[in-house]
Amino acid sequence: xxxxxxxxxxxxxxxxxxxxxxxxxxxxxxxxxxxxxxxxxxxxxxxxxxxxxxxxxxxxxxxxxxxxxxxxxxxxxxxxxxxxxxxxxxxxxxxxxxxxxxxxxxxxxxxxxxxxxxxxxxxxxxxxxxxxxxxxxxxxxxxxxxxxxxxxxxxxxxxxxxxxxxxxxxxxxxxxxxxxxxxxxxxxxxxxxxxxxxxxxxxxxxxxxxxxxxxxxxxxxxxxxxxxxxxxxxxxxxxxxxxxxxxxxxxxxxxxxxxxxxxxxxxxxxxxxxxxxxxxxxxxxxxxxxxxxxx
Numbered sequence: 001x002x003x004x005x006x007x008x009x010x011x012x013x014x015x016x017x018x019x020x021x022x023x024x025x026x027x028x029x030x031x032x033x034x035x036x037x038x039x040x041x042x043x044x045x046x047x048x049x050x051x052x053x054x055x056x057x058x059x060x061x062x063x064x065x066x067x068x069x070x071x072x073x074x075x076x077x078x079x080x081x082x083x084x085x086x087x088x089x090x091x092x093x094x095x096x097x098x099x100x101x102x103x104x105x106x107x108x109x110x111x112x113x114x115x116x117x118x119x120x121x122x123x124x125x126x127x128x129x130x131x132x133x134x135x136x137x138x139x140x141x142x143x144x145x146x147x148x149x150x151x152x153x154x155x156x157x158x159x160x161x162x163x164x165x166x167x168x169x170x171x172x173x174x175x176x177x178x179x180x181x182x183x184x185x186x187x188x189x190x191x192x193x194x195x196x197x198x199x200x201x202x203x204x205x206x207x208x209x210x211x212x213x214x215x216x217x218x219x220x221x222x223x224x225x226x227x228x229x230x231x232x233x234x235x236x237x238x239x240x241x242x243x244x245x246x247x248x249x250x251x252x253x254x255x256x257x258x259x260x261x262x263x264x265x266x267x268x269x270x271x272x273x274x275x276x277x278x279x280x281x282x283x284x285x286x287x288x289x290x291x292x293x294x295x
Contacts, residue, residue: 002048002050002123003126003263005054007129010130012032016079032087033087033279053099055100055101058073058101059072060072071183089275093268094288095265095269097262111251113263117257117263118143122260125142128144131148134248137169164197175244176244177244178196206234206242213232266292
């Protein structure tokens with residue numbers, strides 16, 4: 001079997017800004033929810049059998065307590081925020097496993113489910129369905145991969161190395177140096193993507209980088225033009241870099257998914273009729289029933 005793990009927050013944002021607004025039977029925009037539900041149905045139509053969707057039920061998380069600039073829900077349109085709980089309800093009614101995250105984030109849930117699924121010998125491949133660079137740290141060989149469904153592009157471990165110049169395990173260190181504007185932390189001044197890739201490609205993790213550029217490997221010094229200045233900056237701000245790495249490191253909680261069998265899609269629940277009526281899209285029910293195993 002293959003396991004598909006979907007970033008529901010990313011999908012909801014994508015459909016909110018990429019699809020036309022649609023009103024529910026009671027008024028209010030539900031266009032993004034309709035888009036995501038149809039997208040999941042397309043995944044099922046394409047042969048997906050075990051599916052889990054993670055959402056940021058509350059956008060803030062424990063990381064906001066660690067770094068004041070970490071991302072919040074500020075600036076997210078009300079019409080979009082209102083669709084998060086509706087999406088969770090709609091997907092559950094469809095019969096899909098949903099993880100609405102509060103203290104941690106959707107990315108943490110995806111990492112947790114990926115770790116459980118990767119350990120199951122019955123699983124051939126785990127597809128983490130998001131282009132988010134944070135999730136690259138979950139990639140393992142060709143067994144756990146990222147799938148950008150919009151581009152139909154799969155990234156395995158070789159693909160991560162080709163894109164970032166480092167292995168998946170170094171992604172949090174790389175983000176600590178270059179920063180992540182989407183998550184709201186800046187990285188270290190002077191460190192860019194190429195310099196971070198060159199140094200971490202050799203040393204792997206922040207603690208392994210010598211404090212003085214004079215002690216860096218010759219091939220690394222050749223690749224990094226401003227090596228002395230960058231080494232000095234890292235030595236001076238190592239605590240800050242280690243904090244950023246904590247922010248970038250996904251937390252794995254295996255209790256989130258007791259068994260991969262919990263992800264098996266068996267068809268819509270009886271409540272999906274009501275959801276489809278609320279979304280003013282009765283075709284959803286016909287489509288879901290036609291895809292039900294054994295239909």
